[in-house]
Amino acid sequence: MHQLLLISELLELIFEYIDEPATYAQLASVCKDLKEPSLDALYADVRCFPRFLTCMPSDLWCIQNQRFGFKRDVIRDDWDKLYSYAKRVKTVVVEKNNRDIFVADEVAEALLKLSPFPTLFPQLHTLYIYGYEHFEPIHYVLMAPTLRSLYVRDIETSCFLDGAPDLPTLCPLIEYFSCWDNGNLRLPGRMKKMTDTLSRLNCLRSVDCGPLDADVVEHLSGVKHLSSIRAPVIASDSWIGLHVGIPALDDLRLQVDTFETFSQAVWALFTHPLSESHADQPLARLRSVTMNVSQLPGTAPITGPSTSPSLITSALAACVSPENLTTIKLADYWTSTQTTGRFTHADLAPLCVFAHLTSLTIKFQSQPLSLDDAQLADLIVHWPRLTSLHLAKLERPLNLASLIAVLRACPDLRQMELLIKAEPTDVTALLRDPTSSDGIVYDDTTGCSLPCNTYVTWMDMYHATEEPEDAVPFARLLHRILPSLKSCDRSVSSNSDAVSAQEARQWLEHTRRTPNGRAESFRGWRTMFWQLVFALMRGEEDLGVSGDMGTSASTVIRVRDQFRSLLGHVLG
Template sequence: MDMPAYVPKCLLITEILMEIFEFVMASEDSGPPTLANVARTCKAFQAPALSILWRNLTELHPLIQCLPHDIWCKDRGSITFRRPIQMIDLGRFNFYASFVKSLFINSPFMDDVQKLLFSALPLLYPPKIICNRPSILPNLLHLRWIAETPNKLSMIYWLLTGSLKTLHITSVCPEQDTIPFLRRLVGTCGTLRKLATCFYGSAITESVYLAVCEMVPKLVSLRSYSCSAPFAAQVAPALSSLRHLEELQLDFNNTATFIGTGVNFLVADNPFPSLKRVNLALNRLSECTSMLDILRYCDLTHAYFSVREYADPHTVEYFLADLSRKLIHSHTSLRHLCLLQNPARLPSDAILREEYIIPGIALLPLRAFQSLRHLRMHVQCGFDIHDGVLMTLVSAWPRLRSLHFGVYKDLPRQTKITLGGVAGLVRSCPRLANLSLPLDARLSSSYAHERERVLAFLNADTIPRNRKITSIYVGESFIHNSAVVAAILLDIFPRLERVVGTEVDRVVWSGQKDKWHEVRLAVEKHQEELPSKRIEQEGNDDDDDDEDEDEWEYGA
């Protein structure tokens, strides 16, 4: 492990080494085996290489393999210890464990080897130390743990550290096991910045959530909190004491079934002065009203609302108006907005009755959010939107980058947006990169005639082009002439590769689906014949200098 004389001095700089080793780790041709060999090259390479190699684990098995092989044996498919584990056996284990920064457990099931390790740990420490158990991963920063049994929940005590920054815990354990864990969490991980608690099954009791109410305010460093479980409304009052909270995700589903203390959320002048991102899952859209009052003074950048029950068009209209009327401080800051309605079933006559269609003017209040970059509107209602309304909307969102709008199946009458409207959308939003939009593409004339119609709508001599979009989703849009539609779409989106429609078997839709499939085939054929040089020349001529954020993950 001595330093070779031929190593350039620049490679002795840790930051440069880390950049190189990150590239080695991500490379398909090299990856972890090559990085492991690099760690054995010299002392200067060892620590940086091992810190990347062991940084992220999805299970403890790789560490357990560092224990002496004479400790256990396999007999008839089961694993048992040949002899007790001693402190001296943990030498290599502890060395590599010091490099682990995150442990993300994705499965509730644990193999026999890991179970044996945790069962042996209490035997290594005197009884007085067990109450303050040392962590087997002393430098752990991020932890995701799934506890389907009380025994599995007790194992997490051997992983908690004072330096832990992120914890995502999922538990179905009863309150006699869950409440002690919450108390231990506060005492051990006081510097947590991000916490997600997901309680299900026997963990859902009033006592558990009252314990959460006591725990959360004590985590004064918390910046992000997620509570994915019924009865999360019980936790909400305690959150207002977290003045530094920036992200909040709460699942309020099924709160109506909770018979508890009846704690109400007292609305202060500004309960969340630092809140930027909010994600609320509700039973009914009407329940959003009180939450909008709470968020009135926040400068939100992300606002996601999802509801489980069906909301009639009148309720949707009222909520959209409420958004712009109450979130005044977010008019210039909100960049991500999502309204998702996913009921188990629609009213049986929703397809036939006109009152299930929302007029396009109901969307106009959203123009107040002038910084919008990502808009997702999926509600179980049809939208009577024409090109004029679309142009009025998008003219207020010049930075829009993704638009996912009203493409649920079973409502083919929901739009009057033509290909001319799509061209106008591209002209108003030059940074658009993702598009889901139902269309009225019932074109029957020639390509030349339809192209002139688009130009006349735009009052321009040329059709604007968008070279970022490669795929669009059109739902159950009406269509007549597949060849004309494909040609116009390729004029607007020269790099278009896929046109996707809803795959359903309804008789009303069967002919439309076939025609959209023809559009897709025409687009794919065009791209196959397109010279590669043309794509290279078009390159990045419309790069966006502004930072393009990914859409925030939905769900708590």
């Protein structure tokens, strides 16, 4: 075997890339040198724990009525056989449902109390527990001291913590802990048990365990490698008035009842005690922040006018370092659709300091975005690194000028949700010289050449008139600025039920001549208009696009596709 394949880290990368259990099994049976690493890869990830136990001698166990049990006493050879596989396991999923087998309690007791090994799973790092109503003996078996990640769902949290009362002692190295259920997470008994648990876990990196109290938040502020907090927060939470000064986080996700609560939470988490001057404090190094406003269990419905969205943005600008923040997601997905205010240019302006943003999402049902073309153009130039932009629920659609401004300011944009209304006059205004010998050439009103984005494939866009004669100039423009566009309005795609340009024109003309035809076929009309535009963009007719502009876009796409094909061939 080549000496490079003796490097364990390289072998791990190779098997991670293969990611095919059948291939692992074949390699283990036909290649002596690769047997051990193949078995390591094959048994590293156990998705059904009861079926994993069938690796033990077949005369030891039986399955009756979906119940895995032992037929005889377990002897040393049985333990050795089990351990030869268990020592390779790194991830286990224990899920209880009506379709799969389950481990009998007496089997779990035997695994827990009779095993001759200090731990059956010396490499176990990640454990998922799903679908159980109570903490069961089988869970104890898997509480290995090496455990780094623990994810618990469905078990009522108090029941789980009652069953594993000394989790910090059983698994002191836990770094990623997620434990919540659909009940009222703010019951005093539940919060006390969670506080007692979290306050003794000193290696935490990520916490997703429902509401936090002041003791937990203060404990987390001193955890050296903390990287992620996810929690519901309400105005009455005890830690809101604190200033704990967490220096850095990779990810903060807060579900809040109001904008003001989010603002107070940010100040509490990232500023130091009030005895220190805020101006002299270092800003928190936060990479990603997500805020969702919704009614939380055990709280009153959100009523009345909302506070100003500027509370959100000004808190982030005041407390978070602009050098680190790359992702902002602000939403109120589960609130009433009744409008209670506006998200304006002034509210967004504080975010202009975050020049390193790569993803910006703002989706408010109750606070629609109120921006015009000039205001968006003023904002977007501050975020040149954006690859994802989602500005949903605009109070009114923006014009093509906004689309041009976004594409020019953010050349690496891959995803864009921005409602654009294309007016025929705006399309015409971009036509520089229709009589040019080089063909149709487009420019903006300042004389600058138009941007060309070859990544965006979907847009929330519509044409103001959607007349058949509008399709050609519109397709020319889109071919120039968005040559990869294949879908709009979420329901119209060039790849599904595509029709030819001729068929689309015939349908549009026939429907237009029919009395009330267009009004009665509104959705169909829009779909067919876009099918015509996409057919033209696919090149079914000569658009007359100039060689220096249109060809460059198609050339970029062709070179990009060739590179991807070559890369796939090399990796394959």
